[in-house]
Amino acid sequence: AQSVTQPDIHITVSEGASLELRCNYSYGATPYLFWYVQSPGQGLQLLLKYFSGDTLVQGIKGFEAEFKRSQSSFNLRKPSVHWSDAAEYFCAVGPMNTGFQKLVFGTGTRLLVSP
Amino acid sequence: DAGVIQSPRHEVTEMGQEVTLRCKPISGHDYLFWYRQTMMRGLELLIYFNNNVPIDDSGMPEDRFSAKMPNASFSTLKIQPSEPRDSAVYFCASSLAGGGQETQYFGPGTRLLVL
Secondary structure, three states, X not given: OOEEEOOOOEEEEEOOOOEEEOOEEEOOOOOEEEEEEEOOOOOEXXXXXXXXXXXXXXXXXXXXXXEEHXXXXXXXXXXXXXXXXXXXXXXXXXXXXXXXXXXXXXXXXXXXXXX | OOOOEEEOOEEEEOOOOOEEEEEEOOOOOOEEEEEXXXXXXXXXXXXXXXXXXXXXXXXXXXXXXXXXXEEOOEEXXXXXXXXXXXXXXXXXXXXXXXXXXXXXXXOOOEEEEEO
16 A cells, blocks of 8 residues: 655754654655645645656755655755744655645654754 | 635534535636545545546545535535534645646645534
8 A cells, every 4th residue: 555654753853953854655656755844723835846857856944855766765854953943744645647636645743943 | 826715714513513614726726625634644635626526535534524616716625414523624725737746735724623
């Protein structure tokens, strides 16, 4: 079955420190890959996406993600975290045969930023 | 431009009552999605429309749930009768197909509590 795994439920990072959030997927072929962020009481906002080409993708708010086919991973990174980055982060995949329509979301990683 | 608009933002109702959630997608978008988010099940796709036509409703939990899209600028998700286990945040999202760069834009959600 197709699945998305975000192994970390919670992560605490000091302000100014680097961040890496993990995402692994299980699909027969490379799907479309997304990272979304959800602030408390808000909807989901797209941070970045990968469809093809360069495996290092730049997004908004200083985030980037790297697609590694051999590891079936699409980890999200940021070199220096700001207090405003505290939120929940969701990895999502869209199978190639359905394009983006039927996104499957991971369970999310809640990021806490300490002073 | 206005984003995806959902109403109401909060709804509290009693078991057995009918609940109607409303969504106005981004103007010009031709796909509309309804999601449900709960602590136990995460973010689930319930149904999606293309050009006002339901394409896949396999995620709709049961017959108590129904969704309509009478025109390109309006959709409803109805629960009749509602049950406490329907308590969740319901998101609407929309997107514009084409070019392989589709992105789903989410509304702020409707937080539903069924007592």
